[in-house]
Amino acid sequence: MDNRYILEQTSVGTRVGGADFNYRPGRSVLCDTRVPTAEKNGPMPVYTHGPVFYKLLMDGGSVSGVKGERTSPKGNGRILHEVEKTGLGEQKDTGSSGILKRASPTHCPGTNGQSPGVFMHLDIRNPGKQAELANNFRAAQEWIIPPSEIQPLPSSHIPVPRNRKPSGHADKEVMAATVLTSLSTSPLCSTLPLLHQSQSQAAGLGRRANFPLLTPGDDVNEDVPESTHFMFEDPIPRKRKNSMKVMFKCLWKNCEKVLSTSSGIQRHVRTVHLGRNTDSDYSDGEEDFYYSEIEINMDSLTEGLSSLTPTSPTTCGPPPVFPPPLTAVPHSERINMNSSHCPTPTLLSQSAPSTLCHIRTDHAYQATAPVRIPLGPELAGLGNGNGTRPGHGNGISVSWQSPHVLFKGVLGPVIQVRTVSIGEKRQPAAITHSTVIKNHALVTPAPKSAPGTRKPRGEAKKCRKVYGMEKRDMWCTACRWKKACQRFTD
DNA sequence: GATGCCGGGGC
C-alpha cells in the first residue's frame, strides 16, 4: 500500500475528529468511524480509526459522513488525492486544537507541516479563542481516547465555557482563515512540519513507529499538562531573528522544491502537483497543505560556508545544507530532515564539492605538476606542439632528473608528453595522477604549514639548477615566475 | 651567495 496512504489514513481520522471545529459533546466521530478493518487495510493494523472511513470511500462505497465533506466522483487516484487533501486539511482543523499537537509531538502524523504554525498563532488572550482551543482540544482528545477514558479537562489553565454553543460554519471558516494566515508567520511552526517531513520520508512501518500515541489503547492524558506547559511556559522566542530566512518547501512526495515565496510554492503545488490551471490564480487554499515553512539561518549558512574548508569531513557529498549550516534552529527534526536529505542535492551540496575541488587552483602551476617522462631523442618532436618558444618544453632528456617524480603521473597507455610552456593552459587530458593527488590533498586534512613558515626546500634540483640562468627559457613557468617549481617537484 | 618560492603588484 502506498506509504502516503498510510499517512492519509492516519490523517483522515484526525480530520474526522477535528473537522468539526465546534466539537459537540457526546459526538464521537472516532467511535462512529471505528470499524474493524483488518481486511481492508491489510497490513496496516494501527490506524483503524478514521482511515477506514475513507477507505470505504475509496472502494467506492457510499459513506455519507464523508461525502458530506468531500465527495469525489472521480477515479480512485483522484479520490486518493482527495483523501490526502482531506488528511492534510486536517492540519487546519487540528490546528485549532493545537494544544494537542504541541503537547504530543507523537501525534504529528496528522501534522503535515502546517498545523504547528496554526497552533502558534492561536490567540490565547482571546477568551473566545481560548474556548475554541479548549473545545477543540477536547475534541482531539476524544478522537484519541475512548470516551470512557476521557477526563474533564481542567480549566485551571484556560477558562473554558463548558456549555459553549457550537458555532456555525462561518466560524469554522474564520478559524480556518486565522489558522492559515498564521501559518506563514509563526516562528514555531517549523518544528512539526519538519517532523512530519522526516516522517513522511520514512517508509511504511518506519513512519508508523513515529506516532505510537495514535494507537487506540494509548493514553494521552499525560500530555495534557505537558501541552499546557508547552503552550504557556515554554519561552520559545516569538520573534524571528533577522538572520532567519523563511523558505517554503514542497511536501509533496519526492518533491524537494524549495521556494522563497509562499505564492511561488503555492503556484508550484497548484500547477505541478494538483494539476491546476497554471494561468488561473484561483486557489481554494488546498495547496497550502502541501508545503511547509522552513527557516534558514543565514548566519549559520554563512558560517557554514566560511568554515567549509577543503578538509571538512562533514561534507557528505552534499554539505550541510542547506543543511547543517542550514540548520538554523536547534530543532532536531530540522537536522534530521537535512541529514535525511543528504542524498538529495541542495544548492549548497551542489556547489560546495566543486568548490572544494577547485580551491586553491588559482596558481595552476602549483596545483598541477607536470608529468614528464624520459623520452628518447627520437620522440623529442612530440612535445613541441605546445611550446611557444623554440626548444622549450620538448619534454625530453629529463630522465636524469628525479625519475621517481617524473613517472609517478604516467599510468595510462597514452604517454603524456607534457610540455611546460609559456602561456600553457591546463587541459583535461593533461590531468595527471599527480594532479589528482594534489587535489585529494586539498580535501584530506593535510597538515598545513602555519602562516609565516616555509616549506622546507626540496631535494630535487629545480629548473634553475638544471638549465641554468643562460637557459632560463627552458625553465618551467613556475620557476620563471619564481614560484614553486612544477617540473621537478619533491 | 645561490637557490627556492611566497607574496604581491602590474597589466
Added chain:
DNA sequence: GCCCCGGCATC
C-alpha cells in the same frame, strides 16, 4: 589570468 619581481628562508 598571465607575468614579473621583491624579499625572505634555506642551503
